[in-house]
Amino acid sequence: MRSVIQICSVVVSSLVIFGSCLSETTSTLSASHPPVPTASWPPLPSSFNDIPSKSLDCWNSQFSFSFTTYFLWTEAAKSITPIVTTFVPPRTHNRTYTYEQKTNCSTTNFGLTTLCDGIPRAESRSATCRTTQVLTSDVWIESSSTLDYNTATWTSEFRPPQPSCKVAEDGSLLCDRIYDAYSYRASQLKSETTLDPSYLGTLYNMIGPHCTRSDPSETTYTGTMCRMVASTYSAYYWPTPAPTGSEFCESSKPTSTITEELATTVISGHTLTSPSVYHFMRDARIESYLFDQQRYNLSVAVPSDLVLTVAQLESDILSASITCRGHELDYCTAFFIPDFRVNDISTARADAYVRNCGCGTDTIYQSNYKPSVAVPVSDVVKQNPGIGGKDCDWDLWGGYSGSYWNGGVESSVPALVFENMPRTSFLPIARTTEAGTRSVAATPVPRNAATSTLEPTVAIQ
Incomplete structure (x- = not known):
C-alpha cells in the first residue's frame, strides 16, 4: 500500500x-x-x-x-x-455572485385586430421589462x-x-x-x-469474421440515384383580393382557374402568365450517388447561373412542415399538404400559423408566419428541359433541415423544401389596366435579393 x-x-x-x-x-x-x-x-x-x-x-x-x-x-x-x-476537517467553500432578473414584463401589440375567427391578430409587438440585480450565494463542503x-x-x-x-x-x-x-x-x-x-x-x-456477407434478398442496383439541391428561393404571384368578413373563415380553399384574359410579364428572362404562381430557384445542382464511395458527388448538369422556374396553380402548391425526433433531433420527416394560400402572407389562417411557426393562437403575430414550401422534383425536371436528371431515381432521404445542424429529412415524395420563407420571398406582380389592353407592371429583383433566412433543404425520404 x-x-x-x-x-x-x-x-x-x-x-x-x-x-x-x-x-x-x-x-x-x-x-x-x-x-x-x-x-x-x-x-x-x-x-x-x-x-x-x-x-x-x-x-x-x-x-x-x-x-x-x-x-x-x-x-x-x-x-x-x-x-x-x-480533508480533516472538511473544507467549506463559499461563492457569491449576481445575475439579472426580468420582472414586471408587459407586451404592447401593434396593429391589433380581431377577425371572424375570434382570434386577435397583430403585425408585431414590443415587450418591456424591469431588470433587477439579484445577489445570491452558494455554500458547499468538500470532505x-x-x-x-x-x-x-x-x-x-x-x-x-x-x-x-x-x-x-x-x-x-x-x-x-x-x-x-x-x-x-x-x-x-x-x-x-x-x-x-x-x-x-x-x-x-x-469470433465474428470481419467481412460482409451477401444478401440473397437484394438484387444489384444498376440505376443512378440522385438528389436535387437549391439554396435560393423566391416566388412571384398574381395577387387576388383578400377575403373579408365571414369569407375569411370559410373552410373551402380557393381554386385557381384559367378563365380570365391571360396577363403576362417577363422577369429574369422568363415569361410569367396569370394566374400561376412561379417558383424561382437559384444556385441549384443535381448530385448523383457514388455507391463505391458511399457518398454523393456534385454534378455539373445544372449551370451555376441558371434560374430554374416551376409554375403551379395556387391550389396545387404544397405546404411543408417538418417534425424531428431522436435525442439530437437528427431524424426529420417532412409532411406535404396542398394547403398553401398566398393571402396567408398578409393575414395567416390560424391552422397555417400554428403549423408554420409552432406558436399558440392567443394572439397571432403576422411577423412570425414564415411558410415552408415544397416543390416536387418531378415538376422541376419536367418544366426545365436540359438540366438533366431524367434518368435519375430520386433519393427520398438526405439533405438537412434548416432548424437543426444534422437533421436528415425524409418525405413521401422527392421534393425541394424551402423552410421558413420570409414574406419578402413572395413578390406580387402589380396589375395595370390601359385602354384596350391588359398588361402588368413587375420589377425584377436582383439576384439573391429574396433569400431564405435559413438554408433550404432537400426533403427526401
Whole structure:
C-alpha cells in the first residue's frame, strides 16, 4: 500500500486555518499482468475443409487480437487505483455572485385586430421589462476528492499489433461460407471452450469474421440515384383580393382557374402568365450517388447561373412542415399538404400559423408566419428541359433541415423544401389596366435579393 500525508492550509478572510489532508491508495500495483489465457476454439468438422487455410489463419489471428486486447483492458482496469484525498476537517467553500432578473414584463401589440375567427391578430409587438440585480450565494463542503490515479506501467501493452489480412472479400461466396463456420463455432462455444465463463458473453462478438456477407434478398442496383439541391428561393404571384368578413373563415380553399384574359410579364428572362404562381430557384445542382464511395458527388448538369422556374396553380402548391425526433433531433420527416394560400402572407389562417411557426393562437403575430414550401422534383425536371436528371431515381432521404445542424429529412415524395420563407420571398406582380389592353407592371429583383433566412433543404425520404 502507498499513502501520503500532507499538511494543508486554508485561508478565510485574514485567518489561516491549518488542517490535514490524507491521500491514500489501498492496493499494491502489479509489476506485470497475468499471462494472457489461450482462447480455445471449438474445432471445425470436416464439412468445412473447403475453407482455405489462409482464410482460417487470418480469422484466427483476428480473433486472437480481439481477445488479447480485451483481456489486457480488463486487467488494466483492475490495476488502476484512485488516490483519494480526505480533508480533516472538511473544507467549506463559499461563492457569491449576481445575475439579472426580468420582472414586471408587459407586451404592447401593434396593429391589433380581431377577425371572424375570434382570434386577435397583430403585425408585431414590443415587450418591456424591469431588470433587477439579484445577489445570491452558494455554500458547499468538500470532505474528499480523487486527485490522481496509480496506473501499472505495463498498460502500454494495451493494443498488440492488429492483423491487416482480409478473411474474405465482402459479398463473396467464401465470406458466406465462413459465416456458416461462425454459426457452428458460436453454437459449440459454451460447451467446448476451456476459457473462463466470464469471457463467454464477449466471445460471441469477437469470433465474428470481419467481412460482409451477401444478401440473397437484394438484387444489384444498376440505376443512378440522385438528389436535387437549391439554396435560393423566391416566388412571384398574381395577387387576388383578400377575403373579408365571414369569407375569411370559410373552410373551402380557393381554386385557381384559367378563365380570365391571360396577363403576362417577363422577369429574369422568363415569361410569367396569370394566374400561376412561379417558383424561382437559384444556385441549384443535381448530385448523383457514388455507391463505391458511399457518398454523393456534385454534378455539373445544372449551370451555376441558371434560374430554374416551376409554375403551379395556387391550389396545387404544397405546404411543408417538418417534425424531428431522436435525442439530437437528427431524424426529420417532412409532411406535404396542398394547403398553401398566398393571402396567408398578409393575414395567416390560424391552422397555417400554428403549423408554420409552432406558436399558440392567443394572439397571432403576422411577423412570425414564415411558410415552408415544397416543390416536387418531378415538376422541376419536367418544366426545365436540359438540366438533366431524367434518368435519375430520386433519393427520398438526405439533405438537412434548416432548424437543426444534422437533421436528415425524409418525405413521401422527392421534393425541394424551402423552410421558413420570409414574406419578402413572395413578390406580387402589380396589375395595370390601359385602354384596350391588359398588361402588368413587375420589377425584377436582383439576384439573391429574396433569400431564405435559413438554408433550404432537400426533403427526401
